[in-house]
Amino acid sequence: MTVKNYFPGSENKLFDAGGGLTRKVAAYNDNAMCVEVHFEKGTVAALHSHPHEQITYVISGKFEFAVGDETYIVAAGDSLYKQPDIIHGATCLEAGTLLDIFTPHREDFL
Numbered sequence: 551m552t553v554k555n556y557f558p559g560s561e562n563k564l565f566d567a568g569g570g571l572t573r574k575v576a577a578y579n580d581n582a583m584c585v586e587v588h589f590e591k592g593t594v595a596a597l598h599s600h601p602h603e604q605i606t607y608v609i610s611g612k613f614e615f616a617v618g619d620e621t622y623i624v625a626a627g628d629s630l631y632k633q634p635d636i637i638h639g640a641t642c643l644e645a646g647t648l649l650d651i652f653t654p655h656r657e658d659f660l
Contacts (some may be wrong), residue, residue, distance in 0.1 A: 553579060565659075568643070569593055575582035575659050587611070589642035597639035602652040604632040611646010615639070 570593035576584040
């Protein structure tokens, strides 16, 4: 992959993932990816796992997250770490936006 250093927000396309969830891929390279994820109230991100490490930072809203055997209620300013292959998912309690960081990048998001 050719290294790209600048990713103007105006050029990043909003992808409708369905069910009240949209996302916009921001900066990425082979080793890392930044994704802005928007949830409508009541949206459920079903339990799933993937081989990527993931950090989620809550920009706005309120969410119930399941990570492994734990459940957390999170709001703006909170963050979560998800190790590779751990089962996780979320329910949006108040409409909001998350910033997800993945390593390596999510090929399926490109």
